[in-house]
Amino acid sequence: xxxxxxxxxxxxxxxxxxxxxxxxxxxxxxxxxxxxxxxxxxxxxxxxxxxxxxxxxxxxxxxxxxxxxxxxxxxxxxxxxxxxxxxxxxxxxxxxxxxxxxxxxxxxxxxxxxxxxxxxxxxxxxxxxxxxxxxxxxxxxxxxxxxxxxxxxxxxxxxxxxxxxxxxxxxxxxxxxxxxxxxxxxxxxxxxxxxxxxxxxxxxxxxxxxxxxxxxxxxxxxxxxxxxxxxxxxxxxxx
Amino acid sequence: xxxxxxxxxxxxxxxxxxxxxxxxxxxxxxxxxxxxxxxxxxxxxxxxxxxxxxxxxxxxxxxxxxxxxxxxxxxxxxxxxxxxxxxxxxxxxxxxxxxxxxxxxxxxxxxxxxxxxxxxxxxxxxxxxxxxxxxxxxxxxxxxxxxxxxxxxxxxxxxxxxxxxxxxxxxxxxxxxxxxxxxxxxxxxxxxxxxxxxxxxxxxxxxxxxxxxxxxxxxxxxxxxxxxxxxxxxxxxxxxxxxxxxxxxxxxxxxxxxxxxxxxxxxxxxxxxxxxxxxxxxxxxxxxxx
Numbered sequence: 001x002x003x004x005x006x007x008x009x010x011x012x013x014x015x016x017x018x019x020x021x022x023x024x025x026x027x028x029x030x031x032x033x034x035x036x037x038x039x040x041x042x043x044x045x046x047x048x049x050x051x052x053x054x055x056x057x058x059x060x061x062x063x064x065x066x067x068x069x070x071x072x073x074x075x076x077x078x079x080x081x082x083x084x085x086x087x088x089x090x091x092x093x094x095x096x097x098x099x100x101x102x103x104x105x106x107x108x109x110x111x112x113x114x115x116x117x118x119x120x121x122x123x124x125x126x127x128x129x130x131x132x133x134x135x136x137x138x139x140x141x142x143x144x145x146x147x148x149x150x151x152x153x154x155x156x157x158x159x160x161x162x163x164x165x166x167x168x169x170x171x172x173x174x175x176x177x178x179x180x181x182x183x184x185x186x187x188x189x190x191x192x193x194x195x196x197x198x199x200x201x202x203x204x205x206x207x208x209x210x211x212x213x214x215x216x217x218x219x220x221x222x223x224x225x226x227x228x229x230x231x232x233x234x235x236x237x238x239x
Numbered sequence: 240x241x242x243x244x245x246x247x248x249x250x251x252x253x254x255x256x257x258x259x260x261x262x263x264x265x266x267x268x269x270x271x272x273x274x275x276x277x278x279x280x281x282x283x284x285x286x287x288x289x290x291x292x293x294x295x296x297x298x299x300x301x302x303x304x305x306x307x308x309x310x311x312x313x314x315x316x317x318x319x320x321x322x323x324x325x326x327x328x329x330x331x332x333x334x335x336x337x338x339x340x341x342x343x344x345x346x347x348x349x350x351x352x353x354x355x356x357x358x359x360x361x362x363x364x365x366x367x368x369x370x371x372x373x374x375x376x377x378x379x380x381x382x383x384x385x386x387x388x389x390x391x392x393x394x395x396x397x398x399x400x401x402x403x404x405x406x407x408x409x410x411x412x413x414x415x416x417x418x419x420x421x422x423x424x425x426x427x428x429x430x431x432x433x434x435x436x437x438x439x440x441x442x443x444x445x446x447x448x449x450x451x452x453x454x455x456x457x458x459x460x461x462x463x464x465x466x467x468x469x470x471x472x473x474x475x476x477x478x479x480x481x482x483x484x485x486x487x488x489x490x491x492x493x494x495x496x497x498x499x500x501x502x503x504x505x506x507x508x509x510x511x512x513x514x515x516x517x518x519x520x521x522x523x524x525x526x527x528x529x
Contacts (some may be wrong), residue, residue, distance in 0.1 A: 053424060074428070075423040075424060076429075079424065079426030080426055087420070087421065091418055091420065092421070095413075096413055096414065104425050107411060107425055111426075
């Protein structure tokens with residue numbers, strides 16, 4: 001028997017104001033799986049993550065998480081169910097200390113009890129955050145901010161983490177470090193959705209991928225198969 | 240500076256610093272709401288006055304000491320603040336940034352007229368035995384209430400700081416004021432946090448209102464002048480910073496008492512406002528903004 005997906009997005013249509021940005025999108029994420037969403041700028045990748053996070057509800061279609069309908073659930077309630085988005089650029093709280101940023105990650109009631117334990121896990125993955133814990137977050141470098149954003153998200157005790165352009169604008173060394181953390185997160189049984197413009201990298205790291213073009217799903221499948229697909233090769237690897 | 244002038248000046252200096260405590264108390268709520276919601280609550284002075292009138296009523300009908308009546312006044316104003324934010328302002332914020340400002344104007348006008356009807360246009364005061372006493376500091380004698388104002392400001396600031404630093408709710412207020420979307424993504428219901436922040440500002444306004452009434456007489460239209468003082472305080476101190484508000488309050492108090500000493504009582508507020516204008520021209524972000 002196939003296992004029940006953790007997240008199931010069923011035929012959603014999403015608008016920004018009166019402008020439709022997603023058409024009939026369906027997608028599943030299984031427990032512990034890494035799923036990549038690939039597409040060019042403005043193709044609707046972030047809109048998809050924001051629908052899952054509850055920031056922008058779909059007009060039609062439905063979203064289920066852990067067997068619950070979350071289509072119209074408020075974003076702050078979705079967090080305690082176990083979905084956490086790491087937004088583009090991290091969006092850490094600049095005028096709070098690193099420690100307070102992490103503490104705020106454990107704001108939802110289910111995460112509070114595991115706070116100390118989760119602190120230790122975050123510091124184990126990102127020792128630099130422990131060194132800088134009493135510094136204001138605005139003093140961190142770009143890569144450190146992204147680590148803080150991931151750590152803060154992890155503090156919410158998620159079952160599914162949504163990463164929006166995690167590696168954008170960072171050095172290759174830093175990107176490697178973040179992907180190493182991602183693999184460790186997955187080893188803890190947490191599923192992940194990666195939204196990336198770095199196609200090569202995300203096809204390498206993910207188990208499955210969806211390719212979005214202009215708000216439609218153009219192609220999907222196992223990443224190993226997609227890498228061999230001619231269409232993908234042409235569009236993203238230059239032949 | 241010769242010693243005679245100094246000993247003459249000592250009274251307005253000490254008085255100005257202590258008065259700064261009262262101005263800080265009045266400004267803290269305004270500063271908190273501005274820091275969190277970027278709203279200048281133009282009804283703040285009138286809401287402070289609501290607490291003065293409540294204390295007046297408790298005193299005249301139940302013979303309750305104004306400071307003790309805060310046991311009722313603080314939760315009362317807290318509840319009113321929570322209601323105003325939930326029922327009116329959170330909805331107005333969805334329309335535009337100007338809508339809550341207009342609602343705050345409306346609240347201000349309604350309150351001033353309600354005070355006229357309920358408490359009459361007469362000047363009122365929270366006259367208690369200790370409000371009339373004075374204390375000695377070296378050679379100078381000052382009204383005891385000024386010292387109480389200053390102590391109250393220190394206590395409120397300490398409690399507010401501990402609350403913001405140590406509790407989840409305090410950190411959530413801080414987070415929601417910095418990035419609303421990121422706060423949502425961290426599981427923070429920002430509308431509820433805004434309501435709590437406004438309620439907290441009103442709880443502080445309750446304390447400010449009592450100490451205002453102990454220090455000065457008030458009428459139904461005393462709110463706006465104190466709003467303007469509070470606004471001056473947070474402009475001086477840099478919007479939304481607590482230490483800045485405290486120092487801004489003291490500067491405002493000093494400008495008033497020292498201005499009064501040199502130019503006469505009629506000109507004391509003029510001196511304070513010229514100072515605000517000068518500082519705005521030289522350093523528009525406030526003296527202590529980060």
